[in-house]
Amino acid sequence: MRQIVIQGRGGQGAQTAGNLLAAAFFAQGLQVQCFASYGGARRGTPVSSYLRVDERPIRVRCDIEQADAILCFDASLLEGRLLACAHEHTLIVVNSARDAADFAAALPGRRVLPVDGLGIARAHGLGRIVNSALLGALCRALAAPSLPTLERTVVAMSPRLHDENIAAVRSGYAAAERQLQETPR
Secondary structure: OEEEEEEEEOOOOHHHHHHHHHHHHHHOOOEEEEEEEEOOOOOOOEEEEEEEEEOOOOOOOOOOOOEEEEEEOOHHHOOHHHHHOEEEEEEEEEEOOOOHHHHHHHOOOOEEEEEOHHHHHHHOOOOOOOHHHHHHHHHHHHOOOOHHHHHHHHHHHOOOOHHHHHHHHHHHHHHHHHHHHHOOO
16 A cells, blocks of 8 residues: 655645545546545645555545645645655655755765646746646656656646646646756665
8 A cells, every 4th residue: 555645735636636536536436535634724725645655445534643645735834744754765756946965964874755836836827736746746756646647637626727637738748857867776
C-alpha cells in the first residue's frame, strides 16, 4: 500500500489536489482511500489531505503515521508534525523556488524535490493555483499515476482553464523529471 500526505494552507488547494490524485489512481484501476483534516475553518490554517492507494481493498481507517510521499504546498510547513510522518525513504515534493541543495542542508537525510509550482502556475495563466503543477511533479516522482491519466482527470474535474491546467501539469512533470535525472536516488 502506498500512503501519501498532502499538506497546505487553507485556500491553497491541498484537499482538491488529494481528490484529483485519488481520482487519477482510481481511473487506473486501483483502490483508493482519501480523507482530509482541517485546522481552523479559515484561510491560511494548515490543511491536510491523506491518500492510501493499493491494488487490494483498503481496510485500515487510521491516520497515516508513515508516509511514502509528502506533497507540501508551502515550504514553511516542512517541520515537526508533518516531518514526523516521514521516514528515511519518504519522498517530499515541496512547492518552492529554492534549490534542492538548500533543502539538503536544512533537512539532512531527507529526499526533497522542490518544484516552483507558483512560477509554473503563473507562467500558464493560473495565478496562485499550484495544484496542477505540483500534481504533475508528484506523479513523475512516484512514477504513478501515468501522465495521460492525470491529464484526463484534471480536465474531467476542473471547471475551467483546461489547457492552462494541462500545461501546468506537464511543466511540473518536466521539472521533476529534470531534477530526478540530475540527482541520484
